[in-house]
Amino acid sequence: MNKKLLIAEIIRELETERSQVEINLKSTLRAAAEAPGAMQSHSDTTKSQMHTLADNIRNSLVEKERAISALGNLPESQLQQSEVVQIGSVVEVQESGDKQSFYFVLPEGGGINVKNEKRCIAVLTSRAPLAMVLIGKKKGDSTKFQIPSGKDREMTILNVW
8 A cells, every 4th residue: 555645645635625724714804804893883793703713714724734744744654564553554444344444544634535446544643532542453453442422333453554
């Protein structure tokens, strides 16, 4: 499995998302500038709300830029194949029944799905609860854990790249 190609695809997806976030930020800032202020309407809080929204969008933009930078500068050593799941590992798991899933554990970029060799691979940050369950496991290990809804989830690691 070519992890460099996966990283390049993830970066492209992040750059697309960043472009959309930039458009959203400009639109929100424009709406905030055009909204009536407190001196014009004492009960209208649109201007304040739009500025709060712009701050949240700005934070999202910073996260996207940080992820792009981190993945673009990911050390080659973190992409080396290992028998144990770690940052930089692609993991194939079998969940209940015959459902197979693929995860790419990275320091940034979580929540993105990429296609590779007809597989859909979900990116997990190393801080994600599922990543924390997987890290340190190896091929053949089974693990059972509880998801936030309180339901038990069980999976077996089929491969680690």
